[in-house]
Amino acid sequence: MTTTGPVVCFGELLLRLTAPAGSMLLQDSYVNAHFAGAEANVAIALARLGHPARHVTRLPANPLGDAAIQHLRRYGVDTTGCRFADGRLGLYFLTPGASLRAAHIVYDRAGSAFAGIDADSFSWPPLLAGASRLHLSGITAALGAGPAAAASAAVAAARNAGIPVAFDGNYRASLWTGREHLAPALLRPLAAAADILFGDARDIALLLETAVADHDRAVAAAFAAFPNLAVVAGTRRTVLGSDRHRLSARLDSRAGHAETAAVEFPVVERIGGGDAFAAGVLHALAERPADLAHAAETGLALSILKH
Amino acid sequence: MTTTGPVVCFGELLLRLTAPAGSMLLQDSYVNAHFAGAEANVAIALARLGHPARHVTRLPANPLGDAAIQHLRRYGVDTTGCRFADGRLGLYFLTPGASLRAAHIVYDRAGSAFAGIDADSFSWPPLLAGASRLHLSGITAALGAGPAAAASAAVAAARNAGIPVAFDGNYRASLWTGREHLAPALLRPLAAAADILFGDARDIALLLETAVADHDRAVAAAFAAFPNLAVVAGTRRTVLGSDRHRLSARLDSRAGHAETAAVEFPVVERIGGGDAFAAGVLHALAERPADLAHAAETGLALSILKH
Amino acid sequence: MTTTGPVVCFGELLLRLTAPAGSMLLQDSYVNAHFAGAEANVAIALARLGHPARHVTRLPANPLGDAAIQHLRRYGVDTTGCRFADGRLGLYFLTPGASLRAAHIVYDRAGSAFAGIDADSFSWPPLLAGASRLHLSGITAALGAGPAAAASAAVAAARNAGIPVAFDGNYRASLWTGREHLAPALLRPLAAAADILFGDARDIALLLETAVADHDRAVAAAFAAFPNLAVVAGTRRTVLGSDRHRLSARLDSRAGHAETAAVEFPVVERIGGGDAFAAGVLHALAERPADLAHAAETGLALSILKH
Amino acid sequence: MTTTGPVVCFGELLLRLTAPAGSMLLQDSYVNAHFAGAEANVAIALARLGHPARHVTRLPANPLGDAAIQHLRRYGVDTTGCRFADGRLGLYFLTPGASLRAAHIVYDRAGSAFAGIDADSFSWPPLLAGASRLHLSGITAALGAGPAAAASAAVAAARNAGIPVAFDGNYRASLWTGREHLAPALLRPLAAAADILFGDARDIALLLETAVADHDRAVAAAFAAFPNLAVVAGTRRTVLGSDRHRLSARLDSRAGHAETAAVEFPVVERIGGGDAFAAGVLHALAERPADLAHAAETGLALSILKH
Amino acid sequence: MTTTGPVVCFGELLLRLTAPAGSMLLQDSYVNAHFAGAEANVAIALARLGHPARHVTRLPANPLGDAAIQHLRRYGVDTTGCRFADGRLGLYFLTPGASLRAAHIVYDRAGSAFAGIDADSFSWPPLLAGASRLHLSGITAALGAGPAAAASAAVAAARNAGIPVAFDGNYRASLWTGREHLAPALLRPLAAAADILFGDARDIALLLETAVADHDRAVAAAFAAFPNLAVVAGTRRTVLGSDRHRLSARLDSRAGHAETAAVEFPVVERIGGGDAFAAGVLHALAERPADLAHAAETGLALSILKH
Amino acid sequence: MTTTGPVVCFGELLLRLTAPAGSMLLQDSYVNAHFAGAEANVAIALARLGHPARHVTRLPANPLGDAAIQHLRRYGVDTTGCRFADGRLGLYFLTPGASLRAAHIVYDRAGSAFAGIDADSFSWPPLLAGASRLHLSGITAALGAGPAAAASAAVAAARNAGIPVAFDGNYRASLWTGREHLAPALLRPLAAAADILFGDARDIALLLETAVADHDRAVAAAFAAFPNLAVVAGTRRTVLGSDRHRLSARLDSRAGHAETAAVEFPVVERIGGGDAFAAGVLHALAERPADLAHAAETGLALSILKH
Numbered sequence A, B, C, D, E, F: 001m002t003t004t005g006p007v008v009c010f011g012e013l014l015l016r017l018t019a020p021a022g023s024m025l026l027q028d029s030y031v032n033a034h035f036a037g038a039e040a041n042v043a044i045a046l047a048r049l050g051h052p053a054r055h056v057t058r059l060p061a062n063p064l065g066d067a068a069i070q071h072l073r074r075y076g077v078d079t080t081g082c083r084f085a086d087g088r089l090g091l092y093f094l095t096p097g098a099s100l101r102a103a104h105i106v107y108d109r110a111g112s113a114f115a116g117i118d119a120d121s122f123s124w125p126p127l128l129a130g131a132s133r134l135h136l137s138g139i140t141a142a143l144g145a146g147p148a149a150a151a152s153a154a155v156a157a158a159r160n161a162g163i164p165v166a167f168d169g170n171y172r173a174s175l176w177t178g179r180e181h182l183a184p185a186l187l188r189p190l191a192a193a194a195d196i197l198f199g200d201a202r203d204i205a206l207l208l209e210t211a212v213a214d215h216d217r218a219v220a221a222a223f224a225a226f227p228n229l230a231v232v233a234g235t236r237r238t239v240l241g242s243d244r245h246r247l248s249a250r251l252d253s254r255a256g257h258a259e260t261a262a263v264e265f266p267v268v269e270r271i272g273g274g275d276a277f278a279a280g281v282l283h284a285l286a287e288r289p290a291d292l293a294h295a296a297e298t299g300l301a302l303s304i305l306k307h
């Protein structure tokens, strides 16, 4: 366990309501209920690995928000950065895939307490005091002008305090519907502030508004565009069948790169695999900053365990 | 079974998410999920009694809305009056009471597809064609100016077509928070259009903006204020303990009244008791219009079965 | 624990399919499944009390019949008297009562492997060898001419071998629908063979085809009509509310009677209360044959535990 | 959505009681309960695709029959053709397969309300009025002389009214046990009436009482034997492992045929795959009557989703 | 919320395995699993009330111990005082009562990681640093010489540091089986150190080895025997029926006493009622030290909510 | 079904508490509960195959022990050899594997009623009277000096009475932690007494304290070292993926050997596969003693069904 300060994660905490295995949504008289949220997943995974982690978010001031706090605390995440406000808890309804039927999601997150934040909702200096790192993702920018401004404020405060920033693109077209054109301008400054960027050639193309290049060129372009950038971390997935994937991980620095062998495995549930990868990489780099190969292996191992 | 046309019910359909018995919200990994909504409950209860019933509402154009339609159809409700639109499905989270702990509700219904309706969302003449009655409740007026206008439009169309209107006050302070002052003006025209009013002295005082009177005076005042009114129907509840109630029903006409004996019973779940009462009264009056005593007994019996 | 031979119980074993608490039948995607059957309940209760018990029945030669055997064996009942044949397993579907709504049963037992038995289906002498008692009930006679003949054969064999017989009237009108007129003639010989009769004044009136008398007279009439009869055992129930009963037990011999105090208790589930009473009485009388008071107390205690 | 009249489906509705995953029958205290029945599955699938569908069947006049009606209505199937009668609801008990253990079924359908029908149980002209098609299967003929006569009557009425007939062989040896020799004579007239036949070379051989030929010859023989026949539709399955199948679909007309590529997929549950195929083909041919390739693709896609 | 330091609770954390409602132990294929332990219940209740609470215990160094930590953290309890060691997690198996059948417990706690502690297992000064109070109970002393010595050491350290001590007798004969004679000598020093004692006349008689006196005399004797004692807090329970209790609370100081009215309520589950009472009293006295009436009301309210 | 006497199985009966699929231990509010124990699994499997089987063990004298008896009886195992004593029921907690995550076990069996047995705990001659075989495994020897002595006593009594002995090595390093050096000396006499040995080259090397040889040599060495030995039976497993194994079975006698083809299959749950193999081999050899091939096929088939 490291003795450095906490990783501060910033992002929305959601409730996922899932149809029981083999059923369509609301055909049965219950739904499974679990908390979700990319950045909170990273915080929880880090805390379970013994790494101090603090989650910063805004929750509704009601029993749903209280339960969200309990969820974070259960896994040892520091919740002193969680604020309460009017508004709802963001939800999404998931019908898991089965055989060749794809999973299906109904988002229901408009009007959440988190979506209502803006640049002034959090007082960042105390929230970041003593932190070893800030971690955030592109999802926050997708939620609207307010959250995007809050993300900028967080990043600015971290830069100010000399705290390194990790950024996970986490681009999901469905979250940007109708605002796709805003994505590059909103995401670029966040990526520009980061020393660790989670993403692949597609994410880099989006950030740089270029065509999708091969991996080496994309990474080179990212290093050229973002002077702070030290590491680009991503996974490569081959879908062998609906329930069988092959996954490898690759980390690039300016000095070189490390790539794991590809591992084939049965997929139980995909959700959260990317977050576990990020947590594994952050954890490994915190312990052995220069060891790209170790970080790639750790990220891959955690990601597969999550699948 | 009657041969007259359908009772057309109009109101929001919600999803109720309930913590498992004995648990607080989101302490377990699932929540029970059931459709709810006062007016839809009436439609379903009527259909189960063999009475034609049509439900008019607006639902989100997604799998949650589809499941809501399936719910109505399952019990034989005609869904040709259900429209689809953008927006969410209204939700509420319920923690059931236990021993002396009261039940607790978190509403999460802002922004629903139904809340976005206005006076022009429904083309009432075809929806009401052939109907034997329109049934609606004060809940719709509480949801905002648009739904209130839609309720007015429905009532106007029914009056125009000579179709009798039943109105259930269903006043819940928590639904009117911040808009309490608007309630009388919004609800009074709906009550004024009705020949059957579900409510008690407290509801009448609210409508007439008077102090709460005893039952006889309140009913007299209602008959004086609302020339179309033929029947006032309500229940009187004595709470004997957290799990034991005593309930009687009373119907007043201009000519007299009928009152049942009070029945004592163990309470399993309170939700929907008022709706079942309304359905029982409507059903009985449809079959034997002048028989207040029969209607009071039928309403009471159904209400208790629902508890 | 007694050292005497087994009580041999004879009767149908059924599967009860029950709607989950609070639901109507088949509204949910599962039903609870438990084995039932009055005489088998007695056998199981005796075995759990440490008394040897053998159950004689006929089951379908399929996995349902196998599971029924496992059920009996689990509680230590000797299943060497169970036969297999074509036919189905008798079922009944139960919707439990709630609040003031009564429980509702749908029988589905026609054509069962047991219903197809006749006087020759069992070779009674070996089945009864070494037995301390035969126990059967009026339900078997209700199932048709074949089962009634089989019950007669069982009773005749027991009388022949000097084995005492216990008979539980267990009259349920719904089982005799269309054959009510046959009941007295079919049941009387079974009661006439018994030294212990479970029943009350209503049961005796049915057997003797007289009007229902008060308890003392009914019992006197039974002793007069049935020379073998030594004990009449029954319970008196006062329903205080849907979930609250008061129950007392009374045993009459030719020499006198014993009656317990009445015990008030909350009712969880009624089914099987009468069977537990019979098992308790049989167990107590096997250990202390002359102690009516002890037997009444034991029967009452077991019956209440079953409620 | 098409504007043509409803597809009228005719057949038994059953209740399937399934052991929980990983358990043998009745080892647990509950069983999963779902409605089943090949023709009703087709009706439901068509209704979910937006196609009007009416199901004609006979159900027991009890709460199980009521729940069956609710099941059909939930998915939008018109139930005006459902009749009620004495008798039971047909059941079957299913132990799902696991690893290399095959699934196991115990039928319990003798004496059902449907099995008691005969040629006069339904008044077909009004039931078929306005219909775009009648769909039935060989299962009905397997249930006994009465149901077979009812199927003939249905087919005759459809022919009379000029309504096309679809027939799914659905041959299951276990349903015909002891009556195998009757199958060809009972099934042939049904197939002879159909313009669409669901089946493969094995089904055709059975109908024509010939040896099993290769697919092309079998289809040619069918077209020769049945002058009304326009389309033969079937699937070809390769079992790659207990949980992995490969499936393709083929439709033959007198003018040619269309065959899909074979799709490999993990099998979740096999039941109902054939019904979904039939529904997909009927739906596609209703929209684009001449497009065999489109129908084959649609049928295959729906069938795989059901697995 | 108070700004004073944490209440430090010290005691064993157990896992309770409970048969599903209505079932006997291990008749079903699952058991409900919840963490328990009198002192940890107090810590959790205080934390939920917003009061800082730290739990000190020893847990097995395995996934069960990890899950115990997560349980405490979930509700906001500070777990920095939890140690890990070899040994097991203490368990108990509970069959809930039903109707007149009493609940039944099988303890399985021998050899637990906590039972192996001794006077030196915890370094108390840092664990108590900044604490506003130490809370412990007689259960720890019942677990053996080692735990009893650890309790003494805790109390001594608290006294040394000037930290007030609360002691809950929590006498359960079944925990002391075979060691009953040791109880007074082991418990008396713990009570002597306390300024708040939870218990009634029976507990005081046990501590002072006198006959059970009436409440006033017992309390007077306790104040005479224990110079540090400031408050005696207890509840009085009347069992009205198996599922209906009446409860009142009383607090005595040297200056007087406060007693609540008796509240009648339906009992859902008894376990933990005493712990909730203690937490309510500690919380109320921390906020308003002199207000006995307020503390009695708060304790009673929380206790009833737990039933 | 054979007419020979029962196979007497001797070993501990445990309770397995399993996290729900997809969850970690104690993240949910329940755990699945099933009885386990290698030798009892063999007894149950034999009884289900129609072979008489008696299980000899010691259980705690409490409701958990009673439930264990019920479990054995349910499947027709003779429990007259089960004794009761103080102590606990041995437990283990299982987190099933998922995707690439391995299953994880927490043993909690110290201090069990069985672990407390010694050479005199069972009176073997009557327990073995009429038996066709004694079956035991190396697990018993691993539990301590007392159980090891009891196993020796059982084997000695069997040899004395001329009853053949089957021995399953069942070596699990985790059970011998800290006592590994004792294993060969404790296990060798048990193996030496056996005519059927379940194990592979690794097990034989352990018994003979040699290096692991190839299969043929290992078997030859075993036949040389153990003059009583007639058959060595084992399986060869190839792990193709986390959820896909290939398994073959081989039986060696002094005269030759038989080996099945390798079967590939999806793995649902591994636990108990070895026990099912042993039961299948014992059953087959009891019916056709010389038919190695038949026994290998039977063992393999049962083992795969258990996976």
Ligand SMILES: Nc1ncnc2c1ncn2[C@@H]1O[C@H](COP(=O)(O)OP(=O)(O)O)[C@@H](O)[C@H]1O
Pocket (backbone or CB within 6 Å): A012, A014, A036, A037, A038, A039, A041, A139, A170, A175, A270, A271, A272, A273, A274, A275
């Ligand atoms: N709209 C959203 N807002 C925040 N988090 C989301 C949203 N949608 C999904 N997530 C979360 O993002 C995480 C990553 O999603 P996933 O589908 O696994 O993609 P990947 O593994 O490629 O990152 C999940 O944990 C999920 O809970």
Ligand SMILES: Nc1ncnc2c1ncn2[C@@H]1O[C@H](COP(=O)(O)OP(=O)(O)O)[C@@H](O)[C@H]1O
Pocket (backbone or CB within 6 Å): B012, B014, B036, B037, B038, B039, B041, B139, B170, B175, B270, B271, B272, B273, B274, B275
């Ligand atoms: N906000 C709401 N909008 C619509 N229906 C509601 C709302 N809140 C509750 N309901 C519904 O109103 C119905 C009646 O509620 P209930 O609490 O039983 O009061 P009562 O029985 O006195 O009418 C319930 O069926 C519930 O589903």
Ligand SMILES: Nc1ncnc2c1ncn2[C@@H]1O[C@H](COP(=O)(O)OP(=O)(O)O)[C@@H](O)[C@H]1O
Pocket (backbone or CB within 6 Å): C012, C014, C036, C037, C038, C039, C041, C139, C170, C175, C270, C271, C272, C273, C274, C275
């Ligand atoms: N048709 C039946 N055939 C056999 N047993 C039945 C039948 N119906 C009910 N039983 C059984 O009879 C037993 C006694 O029923 P119950 O309703 O408790 O009446 P009572 O307690 O008055 O005897 C129950 O265990 C039930 O399983």
Ligand SMILES: Nc1ncnc2c1ncn2[C@@H]1O[C@H](COP(=O)(O)OP(=O)(O)O)[C@@H](O)[C@H]1O
Pocket (backbone or CB within 6 Å): D012, D014, D036, D037, D038, D039, D041, D139, D170, D175, D270, D271, D272, D273, D274, D275
């Ligand atoms: N005896 C039966 N009577 C009516 N329907 C049945 C019967 N047995 C099975 N079915 C139904 O037939 C349908 C098709 O069965 P299935 O086993 O999937 O075969 P296939 O997919 O090859 O047609 C299923 O939906 C099932 O519910």
Ligand SMILES: Nc1ncnc2c1ncn2[C@@H]1O[C@H](COP(=O)(O)OP(=O)(O)O)[C@@H](O)[C@H]1O
Pocket (backbone or CB within 6 Å): E012, E014, E036, E037, E038, E039, E041, E139, E170, E175, E270, E271, E272, E273, E274, E275
């Ligand atoms: N052996 C034990 N060790 C520790 N805690 C125990 C033990 N037995 C019970 N408890 C705990 O003690 C608490 C109080 O028990 P309870 O039966 O409610 O008595 P009371 O309410 O009178 O104090 C419960 O929370 C339970 O978890």
Ligand SMILES: Nc1ncnc2c1ncn2[C@@H]1O[C@H](COP(=O)(O)OP(=O)(O)O)[C@@H](O)[C@H]1O
Pocket (backbone or CB within 6 Å): F012, F014, F036, F037, F038, F039, F041, F139, F170, F175, F270, F271, F272, F273, F274, F275
């Ligand atoms: N410590 C133990 N004591 C007794 N039986 C055990 C123990 N651990 C596992 N078992 C039992 O041993 C049996 C065999 O275990 P398993 O893991 O399947 O190995 P294999 O199949 O190779 O023999 C299982 O049924 C399990 O219940």
